[in-house]
Amino acid sequence: MNSRYQALSANLSARFGDAIEDVIQGPNDAHGELTVVVAKESLTQVCAALRDEPDFAFEMLIDICGVDYLTYGESEWETRSASNSGFSRGVDREVVIPDPATEYDSQRFAVVYQLLSVSNNQRLRLRVYTGTANPPVVPSVIEIWSSADWYEREAFDLFGILFEGHPDLRRILTDYGFIGHPFRKDFPLSGNVEVKYDEELGRVVYQPVSIEPRTLVPRTIRDDNRYVSADKESGDNG
Amino acid sequence: MAEIQNFTMNFGPQHPAAHGVLRLVLEMEGEVIKTADPHIGLLHRATEKLAETKPYNQSIGYMDRLDYVSMMCNEHGYVMAIEKLLGIDVPVRAQYIRVMFDEITRILNHLMWLGTHGLDVGAMTMFLYCFREREDLMDCYEVVSGTRMHATYYRPGGVYRDIPASMPRYQPSKIHNEKDVARMNRAREGTVLDFILDFTERFPVRVDEYETLLTDNRIWKQRTVNIGVVSPERALQLGFTGPMLRGSGVEWDLRKKQPYEVYADLDFDIPVGVTGDCYDRYLVRMEEMRQSNHIVRQCAKWLAANPGPVMIDDHKYAPPKRTEMKEGMESMIHHFKLFTEGYCVPEGEVYAAVEHPKGEFGVYLVSDGANKPYRLKVRAPGFAHLSAMHEMVQGHMLADVVSVIGTQDIVFGEIDR
Numbered sequence: 157m158n159s160r161y162q163a164l165s166a167n168l169s170a171r172f173g174d175a176i177e178d179v180i181q182g183p184n185d186a187h188g189e190l191t192v193v194v195a196k197e198s199l200t201q202v203c204a205a206l207r208d209e210p211d212f213a214f215e216m217l218i219d220i221c222g223v224d225y226l227t228y229g230e231s232e233w234e235t236r237s238a239s240n241s242g243f244s245r246g247v248d249r250e251v252v253i254p255d256p257a258t259e260y261d262s263q264r265f266a267v268v269y270q271l272l273s274v275s276n277n278q279r280l281r282l283r284v285y286t287g288t289a290n291p292p293v294v295p296s297v298i299e300i301w302s303s304a305d306w307y308e309r310e311a312f313d314l315f316g317i318l319f320e321g322h323p324d325l326r327r328i329l330t331d332y333g334f335i336g337h338p339f340r341k342d343f344p345l346s347g348n349v350e351v352k353y354d355e356e357l358g359r360v361v362y363q364p365v366s367i368e369p370r371t372l373v374p375r376t377i378r379d380d381n382r383y384v385s386a387d388k389e390s391g392d393n394g
Numbered sequence: 395m396a397e398i399q400n401f402t403m404n405f406g407p408q409h410p411a412a413h414g415v416l417r418l419v420l421e422m423e424g425e426v427i428k429t430a431d432p433h434i435g436l437l438h439r440a441t442e443k444l445a446e447t448k449p450y451n452q453s454i455g456y457m458d459r460l461d462y463v464s465m466m467c468n469e470h471g472y473v474m475a476i477e478k479l480l481g482i483d484v485p486v487r488a489q490y491i492r493v494m495f496d497e498i499t500r501i502l503n504h505l506m507w508l509g510t511h512g513l514d515v516g517a518m519t520m521f522l523y524c525f526r527e528r529e530d531l532m533d534c535y536e537v538v539s540g541t542r543m544h545a546t547y548y549r550p551g552g553v554y555r556d557i558p559a560s561m562p563r564y565q566p567s568k569i570h571n572e573k574d575v576a577r578m579n580r581a582r583e584g585t586v587l588d589f590i591l592d593f594t595e596r597f598p599v600r601v602d603e604y605e606t607l608l609t610d611n612r613i614w615k616q617r618t619v620n621i622g623v624v625s626p627e628r629a630l631q632l633g634f635t636g637p638m639l640r641g642s643g644v645e646w647d648l649r650k651k652q653p654y655e656v657y658a659d660l661d662f663d664i665p666v667g668v669t670g671d672c673y674d675r676y677l678v679r680m681e682e683m684r685q686s687n688h689i690v691r692q693c694a695k696w697l698a699a700n701p702g703p704v705m706i707d708d709h710k711y712a713p714p715k716r717t718e719m720k721e722g723m724e725s726m727i728h729h730f731k732l733f734t735e736g737y738c739v740p741e742g743e744v745y746a747a748v749e750h751p752k753g754e755f756g757v758y759l760v761s762d763g764a765n766k767p768y769r770l771k772v773r774a775p776g777f778a779h780l781s782a783m784h785e786m787v788q789g790h791m792l793a794d795v796v797s798v799i800g801t802q803d804i805v806f807g808e809i810d811r
Binding site: 189191215216217218219221223224228229231268270274277279281301302303305306307310327328329330331338339345371372373375376377378 | 442449632633635644652734736738741743754756758760764765769773778781810811
């Protein structure tokens with residue numbers, strides 16, 4: 157983290173106080189990456205100030221990204237050493253089907269904003285957690301940056317995150333009449349339906365997908381001593 | 395007299411000037427456009443979700459297929475994000491190779507843009523001329539990676555292999571006799587770098603040729619001057635990057651402002667437009683081709699003089715040599731682990747951006763410490779540009795839509811992802 161970003165970090169904390177829940181610096185000092193977790197209620201005020209105040213001057217919203225933290229840190233490769241049944245193949249996964257009526261974990265969905273200041277030549281990342289609301293909802297920043305229009309539509313389409321105040325929140329990337337939000341972690345990679353041409357009906361029909369889900373390479377998390385940070389106890393080598 | 399109402403018109407997705415699969419729903423009042431509503435997603439392949447299910451290295455090939463006319467620049471953004479998170483350094487020779495191929499890619503992309511933009515507006519010749527030059531650059535892709543387009547050449551830690559010593563040559567056949575072949579092989583007698591240097595000598599003359607056809611052409615100017623004007627303030631608001639932003643007069647180029655690899659050591663200029671119309675963006679891209687040519691020259695000269703490694707010497711990320719694997723057990727294990735499981739990337743998140751030919755190509759990577767990305771988000775420049783379509787064509791005539799699509803340099807691989 158170079159001195160410019162340290163100053164930016166200090167400025168942000170001084171200016172916004174409680175509106176900022178957390179300031180996360182990049183994992184490696186050279187990155188100059190700063191993530192700020194903003195409270196959902198104060199998102200629009202913080203964004204407006206970030207754009208207009210000369211200390212920040214983030215004229216550009218580069219990107220909006222939805223994130224689903226449902227399976228964060230979960231590994232499919234459980235066996236550490238060979239047991240009498242051998243290593244797990246990492247393919248016996250429990251399918252997660254959350255009840256659609258229940259509230260979400262307060263840190264399940266997040267919206268990440270990448271900001272760029274052309275005049276100050278610096279970047280900033282904002283993260284907002286959607287909280288427990290079902291469907292997840294955050295305020296729209298379209299009044300502050302026009303580029304938010306399609307980015308918010310994309311996050312809505314792929315994650316089902318609603319943006320309060322967006323004038324035209326339609327699906328954008330998926331098919332007309334698509335059901336579900338495909339980038340959620342509980343949406344299968346192969347999808348739920350497949351399309352085929354039915355000769356009897358003489359038209360295209362949808363039917364449940366016939367692909368067996370399979371894992372070619374299991375998801376593995378290793379406690380590698382090269383990556384153990386100072387605050388973490390050193391684990392055994394993977 | 396009957397009351398005349400606005401009518402709705404479908405432009406695409408099969409229209410040849412829609413540059414792929416753009417479906418544009420236009421509300422027209424006579425010939426004048428009231429609203430334009432682009433429908434995208436017809437090429438949506440969920441690249442980002444696919445990448446979540448694969449080890450990091452297996453997704454590099456997907457990046458080529460995003461913006462399929464500037465393949466290596468996409469790879470560059472992706473491998474840079476991984477390198478940032480891993481905290482590994484790339485050998486300087488690999489950095490020069492990357493910069494050289496980034497600029498070759500920029501010329502490839504701009505030639506494609508110029509050819510199709512010209513074709514859309516009615517200048518047939520441009521298309522043929524541009525594809526002639528693209529052929530030589532495609533050969534450069536092929537000689538280093540084995541494929542003409544989807545190279546998968548950049549790897550975290552460097553590039554797949556060093557530039558080979560010699561350029562493949564044409565063989566006499568029924569179609570080409572000895573004399574033809576001798577002419578075609580004229581630039582191919584030396585090394586690959588000699589071939590690239592020879593190209594950079596020929597290329598500025600070609601750009602001059604293009605300019606004699608277009609820059610002062612009355613029809614070309616009528617179709618592009620004062621069409622799709624974007625003020626600098628709006629360009630920033632709309633998230634424009636690259637030539638779209640510079641065409642509006644904002645001096646912003648990541649290669650200068652946030653230099654990555656060896657751009658800080660190279661000599662080049664950033665062209666900037668004045669009025670922000672299609673014609674200025676045309677002039678900006680033409681000058682960018684000359685500047686890229688200049689960068690390629692500098693890199694090729696440096697590479698000829700400075701041999702060295704092109705891949706990081708850490709077999710956790712880079713495969714060991716074949717010969718080592720025949721002898722050593724450790725190399726064997728490294729190879730096996732790297733290609734079955736991949737490498738685990740430390741927990742964290744990064745955003746890495748490169749100056750792609752179309753604008754800022756960014757990759758936002760969230761890792762939870764696994765061998766696969768937890769979330770990968772590709773920031774495609776064309777996505778932001780196309781979202782401004784309504785604003786750019788409102789009040790223009792129908793024929794101007796084609797000019798605006800051309801000037802935005804739309805490629806659906808990256809917009810739909």
